[in-house]
Amino acid sequence: MLNFSPIKTKSGTIRDVLLSARDAMLPEILANDPLAKWILSSDLLQTPIPRHGLQGGEPSRPQSPLRDGHDGTEVRRWKPEGEGKEYFKPSPYDVLAHIVVEEATNFYFACLFHLGRVLASADARLDAIQRLLDPRNLESSAARVGGLLEIDTNLIRLSLHGMCSSESEYQSARRRFALDCWQVWREKVFRLQALLGSSAEDSVLASEVGAGVCFVICSRDKGSLLERMGPDQTLFSAMPSPSVSQRLQVVASFHADFVEAFSTTAYWQLVTDSARKFDEHFPAIPDPKRPSIQERKWDGAAPKDFVSEMYKYKLPKSQLAKPRYTPFYPLADIRMLMCKMTKLFIVNGSKPPIWPAAKHEAKRAWVANALFRAEVDAEFLINNFAEQLLRFSAEVSERPGFRFPFADSEWNAYLDSFFNMWWVPNLRHQLNRVDQERFDTLVLAAARLLSTMGYSVHAASEAKVPPGAGEKRDSDQFPKGFDVP
């Protein structure tokens, strides 16, 4: 019979107790680390949960890295219709960034506690063994074991010595291994944090991104900012309090301009040279779809339609026309070259030719690039959704009379329609119904992630999917019957 009894906490609320217990589980070296604190701040325990769920809850001060303004200001969040306050209007980039970062944050959160446990248990073992080897403890233990097993105490003492020495060696190795992992963890989280620009001033990565934005600003303001901002200054030191949305939109425009630069002959020469260096550096990457640099022939002319070539790259091999030249490279190459190219443009102060058609592809490239950096493995969940969302936004915004949904309720209806009418059927088509479990998992995960950000989407049931919507996937056509709110 299980009986219950009331208890009362003496040191604050249940939340305080759980947070304090959580922190006590981490060794000091981990608990005091600023990066660990940043990851820990994403713990939902630290975010007050409304009693009646998200729909009716009081808006709370966001505290996690996903909910905070990175400059310490409060990010305005979506709030249900009719509550009369001005709120942050999410852009597709916010959605993407949140998905990318939340996936990664959850992973590093779990890793942190695993490493903490390994370190703490190794330390505890080493300490216990050290104390067991104390002559007094060793003597009494040997006598006790000897008496029980009826073996000579000296032999037991020797045996215990050997066991302690072996265990100590093993636990020390475990500890070293955990500390090595901890350094890797810090490096990864540092890069993740830099991706959001949280520590832009001292971040190499943010400096890369920032340099790119300098270029954009320079190109728009006829170089006036170039004189004031050196290439080492970052975007975020130049912008006093940018929101995540602002950061990402500026970065996205940078990439748009960056891809426009692909149409210059000089640029392609540079890309080819750098790609050759890349191949020399990483010769062992086995990818049958990716021709080696020797097979790539470049005739010296700029590609006429970079975007369509990029799309060809994604098609099955049977449908892929043999290119006459080598205009496309994996995104990894582009990523590697980005900083170098950008700085080159900054130094030259030149403005690349305008190529509006490339903007969408550039945004997609940015998303894929962000994923590459964050090492998030959720290709359908994120990359595909990202691409479709961007493509869809670009498509519908060009329709006559289209007005982008600015109100919160409109935006949510828009996102909900997009999610259920376009992304879900497409995902279903791509998975080809062979992996129902994966399909369900991904759809639910996407719905959950979006919901945690305040977007009221829900996973479509079988009945809600329009007939025929998922049967054919045409990159350029959206399903019939779909309309924007």
Place this chain on the structure above:
Amino acid sequence: MLSRKPLPAEFESIKNAPVLEIDGKLHSPADLFSFSHDQFHHTMEIQKVLRRFDLPPTSHPCFVFFRDLNDTYGWFVGLNDLLNLPELKLRTALKDWFGGPEFRKLLAETKNA
């Protein structure tokens, strides 16, 4: 790859017996040399949590129910009676308890709290 030596044969028969003395406290060889790294540490972690709820260190396994994270009160249910039950019986016992009068009484109490 980290590897370790197994316990000497003579210790196998007493690996769970509290025979190793460290500063007056007795520990079993399994506590100090077991292959399950967390076995020794796990109990300490549980005790840290229990201490914060002002519960005795031996009061586990248990449930601690609470209605709201911002409350300062909750309900403790000790599960000592279910220790060492086979998994099937454990499932049945928990199912019975959650569907039984005791849990209904607890729910009623939380509503009135």
